[in-house]
Amino acid sequence: MSTTVVVLDNGGGLIKAGFGGERDPSVILPNCLYKPLTSKKWLHPNPLNTTTTTTTEQDLTSASVRRPIDRGYLINPDLQRDIWSHLFTSILHINPSQSSLLLTEPLFTLPSIQHSIDELVFEDFNFTSLYIADSPSLVHLYETSRRPDGLLSKAQCSLVVDSGFSFTHASPVFQNFTLNYAVKRIDLGGKALTNYLKELISFRSVNVMDETFIIDDVKENLCFVSVDVARHLNIARKTGNENVLKCTYVLPDGVNYTKGFVKYPEQATRYLVDGDGKENLGGGGGGDREIISQQQPQKPVDLTKNEFDLTNERFLVPEMIFRPADLGMNQAGLPECIIRAVNACHPHLHPVLYESIILTGGSTLFPHFAERLEKELRPLVPDDYHVKITTQEDPLLGVWRGGSLLASSPDFDAMCVTKAEYEELGSARCRKRFFH
Numbered sequence: 001m002s003t004t005v006v007v008l009d010n011g012g013g014l015i016k017a018g019f020g021g022e023r024d025p026s027v028i029l030p031n032c033l034y035k036p037l038t039s040k041k042w043l044h045p046n047p048l049n050t051t052t053t054t055t056t057e058q059d060l061t062s063a064s065v066r067r068p069i070d071r072g073y074l075i076n077p078d079l080q081r082d083i084w085s086h087l088f089t090s091i092l093h094i095n096p097s098q099s100s101l102l103l104t105e106p107l108f109t110l111p112s113i114q115h116s117i118d119e120l121v122f123e124d125f126n127f128t129s130l131y132i133a134d135s136p137s138l139v140h141l142y143e144t145s146r147r148p149d150g151l152l153s154k155a156q157c158s159l160v161v162d163s164g165f166s167f168t169h170a171s172p173v174f175q176n177f178t179l180n181y182a183v184k185r186i187d188l189g190g191k192a193l194t195n196y197l198k199e200l201i202s203f204r205s206v207n208v209m210d211e212t213f214i215i216d217d218v219k220e221n222l223c224f225v226s227v228d229v230a231r232h233l234n235i236a237r238k239t240g241n242e243n244v245l246k247c248t249y250v251l252p253d254g255v256n257y258t259k260g261f262v263k264y265p266e267q268a269t270r271y272l273v274d275g276d277g278k279e280n281l282g283g284g285g286g287g288d289r290e291i292i293s294q295q296q297p298q299k300p301v302d303l304t305k306n307e308f309d310l311t312n313e314r315f316l317v318p319e320m321i322f323r324p325a326d327l328g329m330n331q332a333g334l335p336e337c338i339i340r341a342v343n344a345c346h347p348h349l350h351p352v353l354y355e356s357i358i359l360t361g362g363s364t365l366f367p368h369f370a371e372r373l374e375k376e377l378r379p380l381v382p383d384d385y386h387v388k389i390t391t392q393e394d395p396l397l398g399v400w401r402g403g404s405l406l407a408s409s410p411d412f413d414a415m416c417v418t419k420a421e422y423e424e425l426g427s428a429r430c431r432k433r434f435f436h
Contacts, residue, residue: 013165020407072166129416136171138402182344205308
């Protein structure tokens with residue numbers, strides 16, 4: 001029996017890593033290498049400060065980025081090996097040859113990629129055993145454990161909407177198994193939203209096409225989901241103080257400050273207007289998080305050459321998830337995606353699935369995401385069905401926490417594939433144990 005179980009939620013944007021049985025991961029790390037303008041070699045990003053979701057003490061202006069995962073799938077095993085090696089030895093301080101690994105893997109991963117992952121785990125790092133899990137089943141497991149008397153636990157059924165870095169899935173889960181035949185996907189995630197925001201800002205204001213980390217920060221701090229797009233478009237057309245959507249973001253200059261920031265933090269919540277268009281600084285959910293002003297320079301500096309304004313970009317960017325066709329993408333939006341996923345299941349499951357929708361993934365952190373989704377779903381769902389949408393405590397960590405729970409269960413060792421089995425049977429035979 002292994003003494004240590006490493007739980008690794010290996011996302012396209014962030015790695016969440018820690019040990020089975022713990023509530024939170026030991027580290028959250030960008031799954032990439034980067035090369036700043038001041039460096040000649042590729043560097044490992046610092047772990048994220050979980051209270052700000054930004055990397056600490058590093059100037060990432062115009063940094064080049066290399067990622068081992070593209071569109072959700074591992075394309076560069078050598079780069080992933082480098083990142084994992086740094087993670088295991090320098091951050092977690094573990095010996096893989098004395099540890100088990102619980103690893104998340106995207107749905108519908110190709111056998112050739114699965115084989116590459118197994119090689120990494122067993123041949124490069126020599127883990128004693130491996131369990132491969134998919135995100136929806138872990139999210140379902142964690143939510144049922146939180147509410148043992150709730151509908152999720154009684155029905156053992158949920159619809160997990162996972163909108164992450166690479167894409168968005170609507171996945172029905174029944175008795176802790178993801179119903180693969182019913183899963184529906186939109187090829188849109190946080191990376192696409194950041195790239196779209198880069199294009200909008202570069203076209204209207206200043207060229208930021210190389211500023212991946214900075215525009216990520218802009219997106220996380222200033223973007224929100226509009227519950228009434230037409231009204232917000234009218235507000236965005238106004239001038240002066242009447243335009244409560246207008247926000248100013250200051251780019252780092254590399255001298256006085258190395259991080260961008262919102263120039264007037266109170267602007268970030270002015271979009272919370274009531275039905276009469278009057279200002280209403282009511283609770284904005286996750287939107288109030290990370291509005292940073294403490295990084296503003298202490299001495300007077302002329303910022304006007306290094307800043308840009310955002311208005312309708314703030315809600316048009318997350319709008320992509322609900323209206324991909326507006327960008328010319330031949331894909332259904334998230335509400336239609338959910339309807340199709342439910343309709344692919346047995347009719348007896350339909351009412352329970354609509355009442356057990358769980359939101360997870362970083363892209364669901366936009367303020368009013370759940371409110372807008374429910375507003376759009378309600379007309380599409382039969383009137384005699386309830387629609388209930390649950391947002392996880394921390395959508396970034398929900399998958400990892402489910403993995404931690406599974407890794408601490410008494411049955412976990414029996415579920416794993418051991419290194420000896422892998423060497424005897426090979427990757428393909430061992431994979432059949434995971435029912436994916």
